[in-house]
Amino acid sequence: MSVWGALAGGLVGTMVISIGLQLGQAAGWTRMDLPLLLGSAFAEDRNRARAIGWALHLTYGLLFSLVYAAIFAAVGHAGWLFGLALGAVHAGFVGGPLSNLILPAVHPRMGRPWTDARDTPLLEPPGFMLVNYGSGTVVLTTVLHLAYGAIVGGFAAGLS
Numbered sequence: 001m002s003v004w005g006a007l008a009g010g011l012v013g014t015m016v017i018s019i020g021l022q023l024g025q026a027a028g029w030t031r032m033d034l035p036l037l038l039g040s041a042f043a044e045d046r047n048r049a050r051a052i053g054w055a056l057h058l059t060y061g062l063l064f065s066l067v068y069a070a071i072f073a074a075v076g077h078a079g080w081l082f083g084l085a086l087g088a089v090h091a092g093f094v095g096g097p098l099s100n101l102i103l104p105a106v107h108p109r110m111g112r113p114w115t116d117a118r119d120t121p122l123l124e125p126p127g128f129m130l131v132n133y134g135s136g137t138v139v140l141t142t143v144l145h146l147a148y149g150a151i152v153g154g155f156a157a158g159l160s
Contacts, residue, residue: 001078001156003069009083009155010065013148014058020144029136032126040123041107061148064090068152083153084146091145095129095138 024030036046038060039053068086072078104110104125111124130137 001069001072001076003066003156005158006065006069006072006078006152006156007062009152010062010068010148011058012155013065013151014061016147016151017061017144018054018057020140020147024136024140030130030134030140032130032133032137032141037103037123037126040109044109064148065152068149069156072153072156078153078156080150080154080157083149083151083156085149086153087146087149088142090149091142094145095141099126099130100128 018034021030021032021034025033033050034057035050035053037053038056039049039051040046042052042056043049068083069078071086072082075082107123109123124132126132130141
């Protein structure tokens with residue numbers, strides 16, 4: 001098992017998620033623009049927000065790979081199948097408490113259920129499992145996080 005392997009897998013896995021979401025958006029499977037979603041918490045200008053969002057997503061992907069590495073070290077095993085299982089937990093966290101509770105509570109440009117007509121939020125809240133961005137978003141983000149987990153697990157097990 002290797003932390004460097006997990007980080008390399010985190011980089012590759014994050015690129016897979018990013019590219020997969022962009023392709024899903026272009027194909028009409030999702031309305032979610034992840035870089036805008038993340039970056040608009042820090043900038044109102046959409047172009048600047050997207051650039052910040054890309055950097056944030058890459059950073060978060062690397063940080064999550066370190067969490068995976070810690071779990072692999074704690075149980076003494078890493079591999080693509082175990083990573084796949086962790087990817088399912090990761091997808092549940094992203095779609096559940098992170099996007100449904102935490103992000104709307106702290107994002108300054110995201111609407112909330114109690115937003116009134118005087119406010120004009122830049123983004124609608126993602127909702128449980130990101131369903132507010134289309135039902136395809138639920139499937140797409142779950143599959144992509146499963147892939148991320150398998151990639152991180154495989155890289156962590158294979159690189160020493």
